[in-house]
Amino acid sequence: MYRDDSEKMNQKLLGLNGDEAAAYAIKQVNPEVVAAYPITPQTIIVERFSEYVANGLVDSEFVAVESEHSALSACVGASATGARAYTATAANGLALMWEILYIASGMRQPIIMSIANRALSGPLNIHNDHSDSMGARDSGWIQIYCENCQEVYDSHITAWRIAENINVQLPIMICFDGFTISHTMENVFTLNDEIVQNFIGKRVFPKITGHLGETDLRLNPTCPITMGAMDLQDYYFEHKVQQHEALLNSLEVIESVENEFSEITGREYGLIQSYMMEDADVALIGMGSVMGTTKYVVDQLRSNGIKVGLIKIRCYRPFPKEKLVKAISNCKVIGIIEKSLSFGSVGSPLYQDIKTVLYDYEKKPLIIGYVHGLGGRDTSPENLKQIFQDLLKIDNLTKKIGNQQYIGLRE
Amino acid sequence: MSELTLKNLSKKPDLICPGARLCSGCDETIIVRLVLKATRGPTIVTNATGCLEVATTSFPYTAWDLPWIHSAFENTAATASGIEAAIKAMKKRKEGPLSNFENIDVLAFAGDGGTYDIGFQALSGAIERGHDFTYILLDNEAYMNTGIQRSGATPFSASTTTSPAGKIFLGKTENKKPLDEIIIAHALPYFATINAAWPLDVIKKTRKGIDINGPTFLHAIVPCSRGWRFPPEKTIEISRLAVQTCIFPLYEVNNYKGKTTYELSSPSLSIAKRPETKKTVEEYLKQQGRFSHLFKPEINKEYLKQIQETVDLKWSILLDKCGI
Structure with a gap:
């Protein structure tokens, strides 16, 4: 796992379950906005993150929304305004987000979402299978499936660089098995905050041409743009194919970001x-x-x-x-x-x-x-x-x- | 803009441009134009799916000269929550271009379908969480963009494509949802009703809503020539009648330190002072094709009486709340 002891020494070993590993990584990322709604088995993420907020360990705006539909909607609003936005859900919560999944990817917003995979109702079942995220496989999101808590932690750091890559600009679902991973404590090697911050850097924005000229793709009063316009027979098709191509092109980006990450951690995953x-x-x-x-x-x-x-x-x-x-x-x-x-x-x-x-x-x-x-x-x-x-x-x-x-x- | 007068504001460039595809006589554009005249500086707008959205943003064209985003039908308030949270976070960190502005105001526009019905939960949640934004409800009392279907805002006996006046049922059988009372019950800092027939009142209330920190709500009555069935040149006349008949009174509700106070705005206050000037509901209803079944083939006195009584009762309750 490590090339030498010094490399290993730079990483702190923590006992974390999958949800905590996700929350810990997101604490280190410190995104501007986290909007989430509780659902088993994702709840620990939201609870831990709320504690980080309450204790001033992050300065993210935590929006405790009234539904998953609003969670992802708030993330779309925040991300379009230029913020890094994060949410987490599972099963029925993901199903309630369905409409906004397509809007998030169609608007090319690099939102990161954890999925603690859980069986879809009905009948009601809170335990793990992949029926929730599998149904979202055509929604235009990158989907990463994790095997263990270490992979959950690592993926929540690399995801930002992948999603925000100028040639990708797409949201990512990081999926891990509910309870089996989300609630099982394992040894997780964690980086220090500074290394995480240096790795993720600042969010980058693609340039677009608005009615006042070239500007970043974000809501900014200095150079206003219209986002989420009505898009009919004359342009929709091209936009959808562009989106598809960006998703296909992300394969290369995922590999290169993970290679870079393995330089720091000694951990390699691959596609x-x-x-x-x-x-x-x-x-x-x-x-x-x-x-x-x-x-x-x-x-x-x-x-x-x-x-x-x-x-x-x-x-x-x-x-x-x-x-x-x-x-x-x-x-x-x-x-x-x-x-x-x-x-x-x-x-x-x-x-x-x-x-x-x-x-x-x-x-x-x-x-x-x-x-x-x-x-x-x-x-x-x-x-x-x-x-x-x-x-x-x-x-x-x-x-x-x-x-x-x-x-x-x-x- | 030192003073909010129509003379001063006429010099301020419009932030919604002419040439959009809304119907002639559409009251939404009039309200939106007035609301945007009242902005105090950098502003971000979010818009629900509906007439306003589809008619102003047909890609690659836009009528909006300010940052604008549409996401879905029912999530306008949630989108506004995210925008407001992002601005707050970026200002706190002093990072990015938005942190350079002292204030960035967030406005949300949605219709009655997106507010009374499908977007109700997101709106209630956003008000409860106390986000700093101004929500403008453009109430044309039905789903006009999809072809005039009844909504929770459609008044009793109005004929729509899903509550048609037939031989057995005479239009919508239920009353309009008391949304104002529900919104006010959230104890938000500011609520007001607005009407394009009193443009300066619209502007002043909008500015007040923007100035006040926290969630503020403006309920605009928006007569729709297509859906209400009246000639496009009658928009303002009918809009004015909604106030003159006390069907849609103009008032403000302030919540200061937990105490809610109601105040009638001058057009409605003058009716309260001189009750003889109050017009009958018949004068409002008879001008609109959606109520024509109440007048043809003969006048439906029973329904008109029932509608008048409901309006009178609601008006007297409002007067009580205003301490009049």
Whole structure:
């Protein structure tokens, strides 16, 4: 993790759960405006941040809004005024924000939002799956999925540089599993405030041409501009394609910002993370905390000489297709594990994405889609071992191809 | 601008430019123009979805000569909260171009749909949190931009496309939501009703709202030629009648140190002093096509009596509150 002891010494080890890791990073970022509404399992973020405000550890304006819809709306207003704006939510709260998700990305506002992933109602369930943020995958936000509390902390620092990059100018959702990450305390290496501030720097603004000439894209009485104008058949299409291209281009920016960050921390993530993939015959692909458990299972199977590996998708939007294709090029069989159902569709979102990507390539592995962990149901190492064992019996797989499998589901 | 007189303000450039696509005779432009005459310096405007927004900002054109943002229909007050919080934070840190201004005023424009109905929660929250902004409600008593559908602001018996006057139901069957009372119950520092027929009153109340720290609310009655069905040249006449009939009295509510005081503005005060000058609701209603079913094929005396009684009762309650 560290190149030498001195590097390690510069970082303070704290015991933080995922929510606290997010709140701690945001304290160090000290954004001008934080607008949020409480929802389990995100609440600890809002509580900790309120404490930082109450004790003068940040000088952010904390707007304790009356709904998630207003939380993101206030962030749009603040961000358009030139502030760094942050919010956090989960499940139904994210669903209530839906309309403003598209407005935030369409207005190209680099807002940062934490999602403590939780199952969507109904029926009501407060535990983890990815049904909330998966539904927002087409909303024009960058989506990062974290495996552990360290990754949560780090992502809340790098996000600002990515979102605010002049070629990106898009909002980011940092997703981490509710309770499994949000409420689980882990050792987290933290940077000092000054290093964080130097890393994120000041917000930069793209130049636009307003009716009084060239100016920053922000609400400023010195050079007024109109934001959120009505945009009809003659321009809307171009604006949407520009937005799409900016999201695709952010792949490069994410990598370069994270490389720079790893210079300071010694921690590297990348768009995807491959583990034991060099000679793996069979691999699991997934996102979030379950990939930590999968690593453990891969190690166990490898110790018995079984050639398995895993790929963690960390950046889900934009989809890192080239990295993924390269990472699985030697693999014969792939299982895709995900915590969300795409009702009535041909498979869950990640399965759809990966299959679509591979259609254009000659070398195609066998792919089986697995849905697991809905509503917080635990996925055990045994469950994952069973999936690997299934996938290793290639001859038996034909009848499963195209049929979504369920892990841990009672018959 | 030393003194708020029409003569002085006529020299101040308009911050909303002519040539926007609002209907002829639209009262919204008149109110907005007057409100912007009353600004005291750097101002940021946020606007709900609606006629005003779509007719003034068809990309790549804009009618606004000041920083302006539209986000959605129901979140105007929440957007204003974010703008105000951002200004506060940047001034506190003395960072960025906005921190150079001593004051930046935040104005929010929204229609009755965006205020009485879909934006009600965001508005209540923003007032409760005490953000320093002035909210201007442009009340044309229905969803005009989508084609004249009834809202919580539509008055009893008005015919709209979703409360049409038919054989069984004669227009809207419910009364207008008592929004003013609800807003005033938030104990905000300043509330006032405004009417384009008294332009200087609009300007003075707007400036007062801007000057006062904290959330302030201006309720403008905005007759709509298309939705209310009257000729465009009658806008101000009908607007004036709303006050002369006491359907829409002009008054102010100040909240100072927790004590709420009501005060009638001069057009309504003069009616209070000389009750014989108060006009009947019939004079207001008969000029508007949305109430034509109350007069044709024959006069609906029962409905007119009911409307008059409701107006009289509300007027007497207001007089009580004003200590008259």
